Amino acid sequence: MSKRIDVNNLNVYYSNFLAVEDVSLAIEPKSVTAFIGPSGCGKSTFLRTLNRMHEVIPGARVEGEVLVDGVNLYGDNVDPVTVRRHVGMVFQRPNPFPTMSIAENVLAGVKLNSKRMSRSDADDLVESSLRGANLWEEVKDRLDKPGSSLSGGQQQRLCIARAIAIKPDVLLMDEPCSALDPISTLAIEDLMQELKDEYTIVIVTHNMQQAARVSDRTAFFNIAGTGKPGKLIEMNDTPTMFSTPSEKATEDYISGRFG
Numbered sequence: 001m002s003k004r005i006d007v008n009n010l011n012v013y014y015s016n017f018l019a020v021e022d023v024s025l026a027i028e029p030k031s032v033t034a035f036i037g038p039s040g041c042g043k044s045t046f047l048r049t050l051n052r053m054h055e056v057i058p059g060a061r062v063e064g065e066v067l068v069d070g071v072n073l074y075g076d077n078v079d080p081v082t083v084r085r086h087v088g089m090v091f092q093r094p095n096p097f098p099t100m101s102i103a104e105n106v107l108a109g110v111k112l113n114s115k116r117m118s119r120s121d122a123d124d125l126v127e128s129s130l131r132g133a134n135l136w137e138e139v140k141d142r143l144d145k146p147g148s149s150l151s152g153g154q155q156q157r158l159c160i161a162r163a164i165a166i167k168p169d170v171l172l173m174d175e176p177c178s179a180l181d182p183i184s185t186l187a188i189e190d191l192m193q194e195l196k197d198e199y200t201i202v203i204v205t206h207n208m209q210q211a212a213r214v215s216d217r218t219a220f221f222n223i224a225g226t227g228k229p230g231k232l233i234e235m236n237d238t239p240t241m242f243s244t245p246s247e248k249a250t251e252d253y254i255s256g257r258f259g
Contacts, residue, residue: 002170002198002199002200003068004068004200005027005170006026006065006070007026007027007065007066008067009022009063009064009065010024010049010062010064010066011023012042012045012046012049012060012061013060014057014060018229019042019229019230020042020221020230020231021231022064022231023046023064023232025232025235027200027202027217028200028217029200030196030198031196031200031201031217032193032202032203032214033202033217034205034214034217035047035203035218035219036206036208036211036218036220037221037223037230037253038223040226041222041223042223042230043204043230044174044175044204046221047172047174047202048089048174049062050073050087050170050172050202051083051084051086051087051088051172053089055080068086068170073087085113085168086168086169087169087170088109088163088164088172089163089171089172090172090173090174090176091159092179093178093179094152094155094156094159094179095155095159096147096148096155096159098146098147100146101145102142102143102145102146103122103126103143104147105158105159105161106125106129106130106161106162106165107122107126109163110165126165129162129164129165132161132195133157133158133160134191135157135158135161138154151184152179152180152181153180153183153188154184156176156180156184156188157188157191160191160195164195164199168199171199171201171202172202172203173192173203173204174203175203175204175206176188176203177207177210178206189210189213189214192214193214196216208242208254208256211242212242215238217235217236217237217238218235218238218241218242219234219235220234220247220249220253220254221233222249233247233250234246234247234250241254
């Protein structure tokens with residue numbers, strides 16, 4: 001199911017403000033790619049362009065190409081809703097729907113896409129998605145309980161189950177562990193390693209140790225100052241980025257000298 005993503009000369013705007021400038025990079029299938037960099041450098045903004053979530057903000061737009069297996073997501077005849085079915089997203093804070101049960105949360109995206117299914121197919125999808133998110137054994141006896149009754153780490157895994165239930169090709173994660181305790185963080189990191197066998201995964205993280213642990217490739221973004229656009233400084237396989245980066249700014253950020 002995983003797909004390769006090629007970004008060519010992408011500029012990201014909020015109305016007339018250029019937020020991210022001239023990014024070109026490649027994201028390999030069946031891998032974890034981490035975006036790192038100081039706050040305000042455009043990491044999350046750029047991440048949202050990969051499934052056209054950016055443009056839900058009034059006045060937001062992009063110039064350039066985002067190709068998924070050669071198909072431009074910003075082509076004239078491409079439906080953004082269809083894009084979001086194929087490129088799922090998990091946000092910074094767990095956001096299960098509070099009025100829905102655990103099972104209903106898993107199926108929410110499928111039902112929003114108007115997919116009708118039998119009760120047995122729905123039950124099978126709930127189980128397979130929760131197993132995929134490594135949550136089934138913890139919740140299988142309380143599927144009718146509210147999703148909000150789970151712990152923070154369990155809620156985040158429930159959101160991952162909801163995202164993979166629609167069978168996307170790519171999974172985007174915007175700081176998925178920033179609100180979690182260390183044990184829950186480790187569970188999410190272990191899950192990423194399992195999921196990359198099937199999905200292309202892209203994460204934004206401020207945690208350098210996490211980027212080093214979970215990612216195969218790392219991209220470093222930076223900003224020259226307030227009001228300036230964020231830029232991709234360099235991208236490489238993660239061991240190289242953390243041991244011998246090409247740019248001094250990358251070394252300074254990874255070593256904690258700024259950011």
